[in-house]
Amino acid sequence: MVAVLPISLLLQHLWVVGGSGTGKTSAARGWLMQLIENGYGCGIIDPHGDLYQDVFTGAAGMNRRVRERIVLFDPLHPTHSVGLNPLELLPGDVPARKADFLANVVSKIFGADPASTPRMQQMLRHTFWLLMISKRTLLEFPFVLNNQAYREALLACVPPSEQLLLDFWLYEFPADNPRLVHEWTQSSLNKIRPFVSDPAMQLIFGQQRSTINFRQIMDEGLVLLVNLHKGKLGDNTAHLLGAFILAQIQLAALSREEIPQDERRQWTLFVDEFQNVLTDDVEEILTETRKYGLALMIANQYYEQLDAHPKLQAAVLNSVRNWAVFRLGAKDSELFGRDLFNPSLDMVKDVRTRYTSMGTEEDIVWRPLGEIEEMMWRQVKNLADREFWFLTKGKSQAAIKLRTRTLKKEVLRPRHVAQLEELSALNLSNATPHDQVWAEIARRYPDAPDSNPDRSDEGPDIPTVEWEDKT
Numbered sequence: 032m033v034a035v036l037p038i039s040l041l042l043q044h045l046w047v048v049g050g051s052g053t054g055k056t057s058a059a060r061g062w063l064m065q066l067i068e069n070g071y072g073c074g075i076i077d078p079h080g081d082l083y084q085d086v087f088t089g090a091a092g093m094n095r096r097v098r099e100r101i102v103l104f105d106p107l108h109p110t111h112s113v114g115l116n117p118l119e120l121l122p123g124d125v126p127a128r129k130a131d132f133l134a135n136v137v138s139k140i141f142g143a144d145p146a147s148t149p150r151m152q153q154m155l156r157h158t159f160w161l162l163m164i165s166k167r168t169l170l171e172f173p174f175v176l177n178n179q180a181y182r183e184a185l186l187a188c189v190p191p192s193e194q195l196l197l198d199f200w201l202y203e204f205p206a207d208n209p210r211l212v213h214e215w216t217q218s219s220l221n222k223i224r225p226f227v228s229d230p231a232m233q234l235i236f237g238q239q240r241s242t243i244n245f246r247q248i249m250d251e252g253l254v255l256l257v258n259l260h261k262g263k264l265g266d267n268t269a270h271l272l273g274a275f276i277l278a279q280i281q282l283a284a285l286s287r288e289e290i291p292q293d294e295r296r297q298w299t300l301f302v303d304e305f306q307n308v309l310t311d312d313v314e315e316i317l318t319e320t321r322k323y324g325l326a327l328m329i330a331n332q333y334y335e336q337l338d339a340h341p342k343l344q345a346a347v348l349n350s351v352r353n354w355a356v357f358r359l360g361a362k363d364s365e366l367f368g369r370d371l372f373n374p375s376l377d378m379v380k381d382v383r384t385r386y387t388s389m390g391t392e393e394d395i396v397w398r399p400l401g402e403i404e405e406m407m408w409r410q411v412k413n414l415a416d417r418e419f420w421f422l423t424k425g426k427s428q429a430a431i432k433l434r435t436r437t438l439k440k441e442v443l444r445p446r447h448v449a450q451l452e453e454l455s456a457l458n459l460s461n462a463t464p465h466d467q468v469w470a471e472i473a474r475r476y477p478d479a480p481d482s483n484p485d486r487s488d489e490g491p492d493i494p495t496v497e498w499e500d501k502t
């Protein structure tokens with residue numbers, strides 16, 4: 032046991048906030064290992080890769096049953112790539128709605144408010160929608176906007192049931208006016224093009240069929256480890272990749288509404304630096320945890336990071352009841368202590384009783400109650416490394432000061448190396464060999480053997496689009 036929080040709390044939303052180096056990521060590692068050891072499903076979206084490595088190594092050293100539950104998503108794997116096609120239509124999907132959702136995700140990741148950039152939102156939405164209906168991938172996004180013949184070939188196969196989609200492209204989009212086309216398409220192309228020009232992203236998003244099933248990962252209590260490699264992929268690419276993965280997880284969670292509550296397996300997702308990859312569309316997940324069985328453990332460094340995302344900020348403040356507050360700067364401490372949270376003595380007594388009954392007393396650094404009575408913001412400012420206030424908001428608010436347990440750096444022991452290799456091999460079943468992906472892409476782009484849609488001025492051959500009528 033490496034964590035001080037009872038499992039029941041790790042199955043609820045938790046906001047982890049605190050300055051750099053105060054111990055947030057390490058605390059989360061302890062909590063995640065606790066979930067994994069106890070058979071709970073969970074996932075991480077790690078911007079940097081250290082946590083990914085630590086959890087991976089830790090899990091590789093555990094028993095076979097744990098190892099078999101690990102699913103790796105490493106965009107820079109040297110030989111294999113997980114396939115993720117956010118435009119793939121799954122049973123029950125409504126194409127227009129899904130396109131709208133994804134367009135929102137892209138706009139918001141680039142800090143654009145969909146309401147104030149209606150043109151970009153419209154272009155993203157209708158391009159995604161057309162690609163979905165035509166069973167294409169994100170890689171073809173630039174072609175739809177740049178290449179009239181390609182676009183018309185896709186439109187020719189759109190079924191009449193998607194009349195609104197046709198109406199947009201045939202009657203609203205100014206296809207005959209190159210200057211207007213440029214004006215309409217530029218902002219969305221600028222967002223998507225650099226992303227789909229990155230070979231690592233081509234390998235993931237160029238696969239027509241996703242090789243990873245987030246709904247299954249949640250339903251079967253698997254452990255998903257995602258490394259975003261921000262340092263190598265660059266901020267924008269890493270953030271958009273994270274946002275697409277999160278969007279898929281969110282859609283998978285929303286689709287669980289249909290299963291009876293007692294069969295809905297709780298799944299916890301840890302998102303470090305969440306303000307970069309989470310959009311305010313997550314509000315529904317935050318307000319209705321039970322309904323979807325997805326708990327979010329989200330971490331960031333200071334309150335102001337959320338200022339640029341007011342709706343997300345409001346959703347976190349209003350819907351996340353449990354907060355782990357590590358040491359903060361003066362301004363944030365004041366905010367937290369005085370404005371956002373101000374527990375009374377009774378609340379502190381109450382939480383003390385509850386914690387003791389959960390058998391975690393040994394982990395609690397007890398302070399004289401008188402000390403807790405004083406303005407909490409002083410306390411938040413003066414916390415030591417690895418110390419945090421655990422706050423529960425709600426009808427009865429409560430606060431308690433805790434300290435994370437000492438964690439050792441996960442070291443791979445010789446006997447674990449073989450297990451790690453076995454684990455990596457096992458995971459390749461969720462991914463496709465690179466040669467195969469390039470061949471698949473080349474098949475769709477006979478004119479562009481280097482498979483880079485961005486470099487092909489002519490665009491691809493007009494594809495034959497087959498429409499399977501499912502009705």
Ligand SMILES: Nc1ncnc2c1ncn2[C@@H]1O[C@H](COP(=O)(O)OP(=O)(O)OP(=O)(O)O)[C@@H](O)[C@H]1O
Nearest residue numbers: 050051052053054055056057058417435436437438
């Ligand atoms: N429980 C712990 N046991 C052992 N070492 C710890 C523990 N918590 C933190 N540390 C050490 O303290 C350092 C900072 O911790 P950590 O990376 O978790 O901070 P952080 O709050 O996530 O910082 P940042 O905001 O910069 O990501 C790390 O070197 C880590 O190894």
Ligand SMILES: [Mg+2]
Nearest residue numbers: 055056057303
């Ligand atoms: Mg960290």
